[in-house]
Amino acid sequence: MNYDSLKLENQVCFPLYVCAKEVINKYRPLLDRFDLTYTQYITMMVLWETSPIISKELCRKLYLDSGTLTPLLKKLECKGYITRCRDNDDERNLVVCITEKGMALRDEIISVPESVRSCIPVPDEDLQQLYVILYKILEKL
């Protein structure tokens, strides 16, 4: 039998998985200073754009479920970056609001994207192409 399809080098998912991991690892030392993990960081990104926001919406935008977000949001609350409270109109919903401290974090963290970019020494065109293909796939999934 021909087992070529089961070779690691013939997989697209493997470099995708490794690349995502390794790029996220580049964020770690940069985000450590702010006591944030990568997942907490992208959560803050949504909140800098949209606050207040319902937890369900946050889950949808971040492609995460409540099992992941519930403890993460509690941690961000402990750090003082967000508040969590129930929606009066529908008590099932959790309303997440960014705090002043959370909003202020944006100014401090502004240099992170550029720092990460400098860790990935490939041309802009490659990253642009990568971006387009990834969203093309995400749309179809």
Added chain:
Amino acid sequence: MNYDSLKLENQVCFPLYVCAKEVINKYRPLLDRFDLTYTQYITMMVLWETSPIISKELCRKLYLDSGTLTPLLKKLECKGYITRCRDNDDERNLVVCITEKGMALRDEIISVPESVRSCIPVPDEDLQQLYVILYKILEKL
């Protein structure tokens, strides 16, 4: 201040992270039948190609550390797919060998790559491009 660089839509890492997660999620129902996780599956892929292999080499090929691999290998051993023993020449090294049962698994699992491929309805050219860019980045990291 201009905060565009902190918008989720302007990140390359975010779709990379989500895409990797979502594609791996496509493997889940397919691998469940074999009682394997994605990480266990790619570990088996290395072993189908190379056995015996030193744990250190396995770590290097999979971009994982011993904190992740040690418990994973113990699980694969419990399932009867591999054996773990020390290298007589250098007792620090852990030698991982595939078992007959592990080798037989390859024939059963052969259809998985095609099944996953069919879950990602984009042209081959896109995946080919993706593959090239991802390895280009990995080489530089």
Added chain:
DNA sequence: CAAAATTAAATTGTATACAATTAATTTATA
């Protein structure tokens, strides 16, 4: 309107991931 169905967050359990440390072994060196 009351019961059933639906929805959303939280909880529980399992499996990664990785940093930091520890323990055992081997290699280098004074």
Added chain:
DNA sequence: TATAAATTAATTGTATACAATTTAATTTTG
């Protein structure tokens, strides 16, 4: 050659991820 340095797995601790279940609230429906 005895000790220091280096190497490798394993361990410990923290933080995701996600499936499955539970709980509480809301909506639908008979």
